[in-house]
Amino acid sequence: MVTEKIFEQDIQETTETETFHWTKQWYPVAVIDHTDTSRPYPFQLLGKNLVLWRNNTGKWSCFEDVCPHRLVPLSEGRVESDGTLMCAYHAWRFNSEGKCVSIPQSKDKETEAKNCTNSKSCAVVYPTQERQGLLWVWLESGEKAQVESKLREPRVVPELENPSDRVVKLFWSTRDLPYGWDLFMENVSDPAHVPVSHHGFMGSRYTEDKYYDMIPVKKISTQEGFSFEITPFKIPGIKQAIHDFQPPCHMRIVSELENDGKFILVLYAVPTRPGWCRHIGCQVLVKDEQGKRPKGLAFFGLPMPDWLGHVLASLFVHQDLVFLHYQEKIIANRQEGKYLDLVYTPNPQDKMVITFRKWLEKRAGGGIPWAAECNPELPPPEYDKRKLFDVWETHTKDCRVCQDALKNINRLKILTYVVAGLCLCLGIIIDARAIAIQAATGAIIETATSVSGLAVPPLGFWFAVGGAALFAFGGYKLQQLSRLFYVYEFEHADND
CATH class of the missing domain: 2.102.10.10 (Rieske [2Fe-2S] iron-sulphur domain)
Known part of the structure; x- marks a missing residue:
């Protein structure tokens, strides 16, 4: 293929002849x-x-x-x-x-x-x-x-093996995704999609679509995978960025900062069943020698409880989800030849994707060896996007911290509505009492505190009604938040 020949000098392979054993991992x-x-x-x-x-x-x-x-x-x-x-x-x-x-x-x-x-x-x-x-x-x-x-070590994060004040691990996040392990790994081997797919969140699709090359820094190995460096890297403050694929399920993305700090994305993708994978990930921040902590990935680098990080993760995960779900079905329908014969990849930004597909084809049997009791056929594409963007079945129902948070949010929501109702009742009582007092004392109707012959409610009434409105609004926002534990929809057409 033309693309492979163009980048052949950059895709180095070892001379290993062994085949990757998926079950011995x-x-x-x-x-x-x-x-x-x-x-x-x-x-x-x-x-x-x-x-x-x-x-x-x-x-x-x-x-x-x-x-x-x-x-x-x-x-x-x-x-x-x-x-x-x-x-x-x-x-x-x-x-x-x-x-x-x-x-x-x-x-x-x-x-x-x-x-x-x-x-x-x-x-x-x-x-x-x-x-x-x-x-x-x-x-x-x-x-x-x-x-x-x-005799084999799991693909752990070296920085977390030896505790240090310089190393900060943020929350773990888990999600079952409606596309295969190979599509996940291909996606995270492709930095070029980030400012486009994650527009407004991780860059701009209009201003950050810059040229760069990907240079191999570790030869293709059956057991150890491969890695690529992005060059030239033009984001201020970052001097080097490396994507390191460690089979069977780990992609380690390290951004080394100019001040010697590091920002590490720890991404695991586990092949669960045809058309699905489980993603487990976190961020690891390594402080510089002065103790300054890197910012991390967007607002996910800020201190927050695990459940909030899980809810907000949909903002990021769902921006890729639809692409990869349908891409997998399209590839399957056209799989008459090799994967690289089906796609057109003329730019060097696709080198790592090409390398991944070559590793899978030549070193790992061409795909996942599904268990005998498993139907190897891909499920049909899901055209109801609400089902694609489901959060309850793919995360919340199996996450103890999210279930606890959802219970507390629902309790707080009910409480705010109750308080809103009590405030409204209090306002009515205050107004009725003021009217009763005016009637009993023969208050003058036409005064500076009346309008068209009707007495203006006292200040306490307005405070009570304002409190009712405020608590009702809070309850409405809590209800919106609770919905994110069930489904979070996203449309790129609406992401301006």
Whole structure:
């Protein structure tokens, strides 16, 4: 292809011949502080149905989401106070190692003990670990997987491994997105879209569409990925920007500042099922030697509670979402040849996208090896944009901090409406009392405080009515805020 030949001298490859093994990897699947520990948590990874749960000692376990008895979902069960996971169908119980410890319908204790020792009664267990506030899962089970998983490190953030006063980690954010892992990685390999897609938020589509090149700084490697530097970089205060792809799921974007500080975007994308991926991300700010903290990504660098950051994340995520959802369907419908034969990429800004697609094709089998029980077909395109911009199903329902915040916002909303009603009642009482006093004392009707023979309500009335209006307006704004936990719509045509 012409494009590949043009940039061939810039896309360096190692001579590795191994193939990337998708199941022999660590994947971040949940943020610990955002996950409800009182119940099982179902999720998908490479099309496989899994369930996370935590026992009474605080240990997290990951099972295949299937009870060995009658193959019903364990995620529909319960986490019991004795530290076991109970299947809610027939009350079989499993410990954190997946061993069945109770079969209540057994003939007697001896029979129960015998059946529990049978390997067929055990749940299928996958290695897990906690690192940097995330839960990680290794997608192979068995004794060999337990050994192999200990030999590979997850793609963690080096700056967070050794605590320092200079390093500031902002909140983690999680979102299930209606497009595939490869579209996510392609998108974050493409800095050129940022001022256009995120116009008014991360630049201007009219003034910041400047030329730049992308220079490889790490050769393509099956296991280690590749990285590119943007050059020349013209944003004031930033001397270097590098995008570093670390398979299977990490894109590390580092902006090194002229004062030796750093701004790091930590982006994970986990392939969950065809047409979907899970994004987990945060910002890491490294202060300069004088202790000055970088600004970070737009207003997301400001101090804010996690739930507010999650709500506002839609402002950013939804600006790409529609593009990528439909792009994936268009590519699938035209997939008669290689991806790079379908697109026209004449500019050097697309070098990293081209490299990513070459890595996927030549090093990683061409795509995700979905689990056998998963339907590999892409879901049809969703033309109801309200469903595409859904926030409840893709985040809120599984985020403990957002659910707590939503409950508090709804309580506060009701309170403001109640106070507004009380203020209005108080105003009416004050006005009625003033009229009654005037009538009882024979007040003069035509005075400086009357208009057309009607007495002007006293000052207290106006304060009460003003308070009612203010609280009612506050309740309305809280109602608008609560809606953002369910859906946030966006149209580029309206983004002037």
